[in-house]
Amino acid sequence: MAETSTQSMPELEPSLEGTLLLLVQFDVCDEIQIDQLAQTLGIPTLSQSGLRPSAPVYGRYERPPLVEPFEDVLFPGEGKLSGEVKYYDYGVLSVLIHLPFSGDWPSLIKQTSHWMWEVDLAAHAERIMHEKVARATPCMIKAYKRCLSEEYVIFHTRNVSGVRNATQVLSQHGSRIAQVVRGDSGELSEGEVTEVLRSQISYYATDLAVVGWNAAFLYDTTAGAKDAVQLLEYANSQLLELRYYDELLTQELAEVYKQLERKTGAFARWRLAGSATRLQTTLLEVSELTERVDNAIKFLSDMFAARLYRLAATRVGVSDYRNIVTAKIHVAEDLYQFMVDQFNQSRAFLLELTVVIILVVELIFLFHGKGF
Template sequence: MPETLQPATESFTLSGSVHVLLQFDVSEEIRLDRLRNLLRAPTVQQPALKHPAPGYVRYKRPPVVEPTEPLILDTGERLLGEIKYYDYGVLSVIFQLPFSGTWETLISLTSRWAWEIDFAAHASRIVRQRLQIAAPALIKPYNEWLSEDYLIVHVRHITGSPTATELIATYGDSIAQVVRGDTLPLSADERKEVLQSSISYYPTDLAIIGWNAAFLYDTPSGAEAAIQLLEYANSQLLEFRHYDDLLTRVLDDVYDSFEQRQGFFTRFRHAGSANRLHTVLLEVMELTEHADNAIKFLSDMFAARLYRLAASKVGVLDYKDLVHQKIDTAEDLYRFMVDQFNQSRAFFLESAVVIILVIELIYLFRGKGF
C-alpha cells in the first residue's frame, strides 16, 4: 500500500499542500464574457503582492474560475479541484491536497503522484464534461489538444521555522528529491542543478523551480501568487508548442510545393501560397502577442524575476525562440515567393508588350496600321 499523509499535528516536521496542475489547449480563443454567463462563474482574483509596493501583477483579461467535484484516488486521498479558463484558449485544472508529515512522506507522495497516477486522464474527463456547457464560448475549437502537467509543493510550516538559507543547507537533498519526484538520493551535481534555480524575496521564503515541479516555502498569500505565475508560464508553454506545431505544418506544405515540378505558371500559383502563408504568419504573431501580454508586471520586479525563472525552467523561452525562428523563416519564404511571382508577372508583361510590338510592326510593314 502507498504511504499516505497523516492529519495535521504539531509533531510532524512540515505541513502545507500539494497541487497538481493539468492544462489543455482546447481552442484558439475563449470568449470569457460569454463564458461567465454560461457558467455563472467568477473571474480569478489578482495575485497577492509579496510586499506593499505600488507595483502589482495584473491580468489583462483575468481567467474565469469554477470549482470541480473532488477527485478521490484509489488510495482514498480526496483532492479538491478547480478549473480556470484563459481567454487564449487554455483550460487549467488544479487538484489540491493538504498535508502534514515528514520529509520522507512528502518525497514518497510527490514521487507517486509524479510518475504513477494518471492525473491527465482525470482532468481530461472533467474538461470534456465542462466544455459541453462552455462550447458556445470557444472560438475555433481544436480536435486534438496539447497538454502539460506540473506539480507544485507548497510548504507552509516547518518545525523550527528555518530561513531559506537554513532550509537549503539542512534539507537541500530532500527538496531536490521532491522537485525531481525521485525517492532515491540525487548526485551532488543533480542536487546543485535543482537548488540553483531558487529565488527568495524575504529571508523566510523560498521558491525552487524545476522543469516538471516546484517547491514553495511561503505564506499562503505568497504561495498563491507564485502558483498563479507558474500556471501562466505553463499555459504559455502550451501556446508556443501549438504555434510551433502550426508553423511546422505550414512550412512543410510550402517546402512540398517547391519540390513539385516547377514551370513558368507554377510561380503564379506561388502567389496563392504566399497569401496563405502570410495569413498564417499574421495570425500567429497576433496570437503570440495575445498570450505574451495576458499578464503584466507593473513595478513588481520580484514577480517578473520569478516568472522569468519559471518560464526558462519549464521551456517557454526555448519554444518561444523556435517559434520566432520559424516566423523568420516563413517571412523569408513569403518574400521569396512574392519575388518569384513578381518576376514572373514582369516577364509575362514584358513578353506581352514585345508580342504586341511585333504584331504592330508586322501590320506596319504590310501597310496596315492599327
C-alpha cells in the same frame, strides 16, 4: 535501562504538512471570450488585485482568467478531490487539483515521483476538461480538435517540523527538496542538488520557492503561495502556447517546402501566390496570439513577482521554445519573401509574353491587310 532504551530508539523523520497541486493545462482554442463565459457560468472574473499585496503597485492581469472551483470530483486511485479550473482568454484551460499531504520527507518524495512519472495526469484531467469545454464551447473562438497539454506538480508547505525560516529549510532539507523537484527517490549527487537549488528565490526570510522543469517546491504562507502558483501557471501556459505555435509553423513550413520541391516554371511560380498568402496569414496569427499571451500579465512595481516569473519561465522552457519559434518565424518570413519574388518574376514574364503576343497579332493583321 532507560538510557539504553532511549539510545536504541530510531530517529524520527521530520514531518511536514501541505498540499500537492497537480496542474494540467490544455490548449483548447484560439480565444475564450471571458466576459461572455462569466455570464454563462454565473461566476465573477478574478479581480485586478496584485500578486503581492504588500507592494504599493501590483503586477496584474490585463484580462484576468475566469476561475471555477470544483469539489468531489472522482479521481482514479485517490477518491474524490477538489480543485479549480481557470479559463485564460488566449485559449488555455487550466485544471489544478488539490491533494492534501501529511507525512515525512520520504513519503513526499515518493508521492511526487509517483505523480510525475507513474501517472498520466493529462489522461485523468481530460474528463474534467471535456466537461468544461462542452459548457464553454459557445464562448470559444476556433476550437481545436486536438488539444496539446502540459503537466506540472507543485508542493506547498508552511509546516515543516524543526525549522522556522527558509535558511533552515534549505540547510536541513536541501537535498530532499531537490529530490521533490526532480521527482527522483534516488539519492542525488552534490552537483545535481546544487544545480536544482540554484533555482531558488525568496522575498522574506520566511518564504522560499525552488522551481524546476516539471515541479516546484514552495515554503510560504497560503497567500504567498497563491501568488507563486499563479505565476507558475502563467509560465506553463506560455510554454503550452509556444508549443502550439511551433507545431503550427512546422506544418505550414512543411507544406511550403513540398510545393517548392515540385516542378518549377512560370506557371508553377504563379501558384506560389496562394501559398505565400497562407504563410503570411499564419505569421500574422502567430504574432497576434504571441502578443496576447506575452501581455497577459503586467509587472509594474512588483519586481519580486517579475523575478519569480522570469525564473519560472526559464526553468519550464519558455525561453527555449521562444527561441525555436522565433527562428521558425524568421525562416517563414524569408520563404514568404522568396515566394513573393518568384511570383513577381512569373507575373513579369507573363506580362512580357502578353505584350509579345499582342505585337505578333498586330503584325499578322498588318501584313495580312497588305496582302489584300
